Amino acid sequence: MKKQIFFLTTLLLLAGATFFLASSKNQDIRSKAAVSMVDLTLSASPNRITLDSGNYDVSVSVLANANTYKVSAVELVMTYDANVFTPVSITGSTFLSTVLATGSAANGIAKITLGSGTSPKTGSGILAVLKLKHNNTSGSGVIKVDSTTKVAGMDSSDNVLSTSILGTAGSVTVTAVNVEPPVTSTSTPTPIIAKTTNLNLKLKFQGINKKPSAGSTMDVLVKVAANNIDEKITSVFTVGDDGVWSGTAGFNLATGSAYTVYIKGPKHIQKKICINKPTEDYAGTYHCDVGKISLIKGNNSLDFSGITLLAGDLPTQDGVVNSYDTSLVRNNLGKSDSANLTLGDLNLDGIIDSQDYSMIINSLSIRLDEE
Ligand SMILES: [Ca+2]
Ligand SMILES: [Ca+2]
Numbered sequence: 053m054k055k056q057i058f059f060l061t062t063l064l065l066l067a068g069a070t071f072f073l074a075s076s077k078n079q080d081i082r083s084k085a086a087v088s089m090v091d092l093t094l095s096a097s098p099n100r101i102t103l104d105s106g107n108y109d110v111s112v113s114v115l116a117n118a119n120t121y122k123v124s125a126v127e128l129v130m131t132y133d134a135n136v137f138t139p140v141s142i143t144g145s146t147f148l149s150t151v152l153a154t155g156s157a158a159n160g161i162a163k164i165t166l167g168s169g170t171s172p173k174t175g176s177g178i179l180a181v182l183k184l185k186h187n188n189t190s191g192s193g194v195i196k197v198d199s200t201t202k203v204a205g206m207d208s209s210d211n212v213l214s215t216s217i218l219g220t221a222g223s224v225t226v227t228a229v230n231v232e233p234p235v236t237s238t239s240t241p242t243p244i245i246a247k248t249t250n251l252n253l254k255l256k257f258q259g260i261n262k263k264p265s266a267g268s269t270m271d272v273l274v275k276v277a278a279n280n281i282d283e284k285i286t287s288v289f290t291v292g293d294d295g296v297w298s299g300t301a302g303f304n305l306a307t308g309s310a311y312t313v314y315i316k317g318p319k320h321i322q323k324k325i326c327i328n329k330p331t332e333d334y335a336g337t338y339h340c341d342v343g344k345i346s347l348i349k350g351n352n353s354l355d356f357s358g359i360t361l362l363a364g365d366l367p368t369q370d371g372v373v374n375s376y377d378t379s380l381v382r383n384n385l386g387k388s389d390s391a392n393l394t395l396g397d398l399n400l401d402g403i404i405d406s407q408d409y410s411m412i413i414n415s416l417s418i419r420l421d422e423e
Contacts, residue, residue: 088119089219090203092128092179094195096224101186104231108186110137112195112224116147116179121217122172123205125152127165128180129198134160136193136226140183147177157182161198172205186228196223229304247302248349251276254357255289255297257317258336259399259411262295266393266402273322274301275314278343281305284314296357305347312343314422315356319398321364321373322421331358339422363398363408364415371421378416381409 096112114128126148132139139157144150144166153165162182182195202216229248251274268291275284289299305311316322326340338359345354364373366380381396381404388403398408 089217090119090121090123090126090205091117091220091222092126092197092201092203092218093117093220093222094197094224096195096226099224099226101188101226101228102231103188103228108188109140110184110186110226112182112184113145114179114182114197114222115176117176118174118205119219120208121205121213122174122208122210123148123168123203123217124172125165125167125204126179127153127202128163129201130162130182130195131160131198132162132182132184132195133190133193135187136190136228137184137186137195140185142180142182144180145178147179148173155180186226190228192225192227194223194225197221247304249303249305249347250351251301251303251313251347252351252353253289253299253301253315254353254355255299255315255317255361256295256357256359257297257320257361258363259407260291260295263291263293264295264400266397267291267400270297271318272297272299273314273316274299275316276301276303276305276347277312277314278305278308278310281311307348309346310343311345311347313345313354313356315361316365316369316421317361317363318369319363319366319395320361321415321418322371322423323359323361324422325356325359328353329355329358332360335360336362336418362415362418363411364418365421366412367395373412373415373419378409378412381412385409 093115094112095115096110098110101108101110114130116123116126130142139162142155142157142162142164144164148166148168150167150169151164152167155162155164164180166179184195186193199221201218201221203218205217206212253274255272270289271286272289273284273286275282283303285301285303287299287301289297291297313325314322315325324340326343326345328345330338330340332338364377365371366377384392384396384404386403386405392404393402396404396408398411
């Protein structure tokens with residue numbers, strides 16, 4: 053305890069905070085857990101390194117939020133995975149502008165001591181920036197604010213506090229992703245980023261309640277959307293005896309819980325889906341607004357077989373059900389040749405007939421892909 057008080061006193065004196073002595077009678081020793089103290093959280097830019105990309109620089113910002121406190125000085129101690137990163141520099145930023153002890157970074161530890169000058173700092177701002185270089189051989193790495201970091205300052209009533217007022221000591225992970233080795237061929241090799249997020253999907257299409265006689269695979273467009281994300285891929289789905297179609301769509305996505313998934317079959321209207329296991333009372337009536345689908349790295353099971361994906365937008369698809377689509381069925385009623393079945397057999401039973409026609413007439417009332 054004596055040591056800590058000595059440290060804080062020294063820190064405050066260094067910071068030019070002579071008020072410390074004047075008001076030391078009002079020292080107020082607070083319990084750390086009582087209120088939100090000074091939070092130091094981290095953000096990394098970028099937070100994802102593509103191995104063999106040539107871009108390995110990472111900049112980690114330390115954001116300070118003083119909450120109700122006033123900050124005089126911070127002795128910042130950060131740790132980083134020394135096997136993953138080589139340190140470049142640690143520098144102060146705008147929140148505390150006076151450097152009391154120059155930054156140093158080596159062997160997994162980065163330090164800098166910063167002061168506020170004559171008046172203590174309130175509010176929030178960037179305290180410091182740690183620059184690192186990823187070594188391009190290891191995987192992901194973690195950077196943390198160490199709990200030995202000391203924050204000196206006052207409470208909202210200007211009582212100088214004799215213990216460190218560090219609240220949250222934040223951390224951030226920089227993820228490393230692989231690039232597949234270049235393909236040796238006569239054509240120009242295109243590096244493919246390994247898919248890290250697999251959506252293992254189960255789907256149900258209108259009019260197909262068991263394994264159909266005329267077709268066991270389907271090309272299905274799977275789209276994933278969230279803030280600043282809009283990715284799509286066409287995957288092959290295969291049908292089981294129960295008429296449920298299974299397939300996998302691979303993406304590179306961050307773990308999150310606000311994704312929206314869109315599904316569009318080869319003869320179908322696009323459906324927007326917002327939860328991991330949607331259901332509905334009547335076929336085709338599921339609708340949703342805000343995406344709340346949770347996705348993690350690796351495999352994600354998304355069972356959408358509780359809702360029916362309606363047919364209606366026939367090849368060549370244009371996102372609309374209209375007279376072009378209905379005519380493909382109406383003008384070919386009774387046909388069973390493969391060229392026509394590819395276009396107008398919606399329930400895959402090997403003939404274009406009144407069942408297909410009634411489906412597409414119903415879908416005329418829906419008309420548009422869900423966006
Ligand atoms: Ca159409
Ligand atoms: Ca049919």
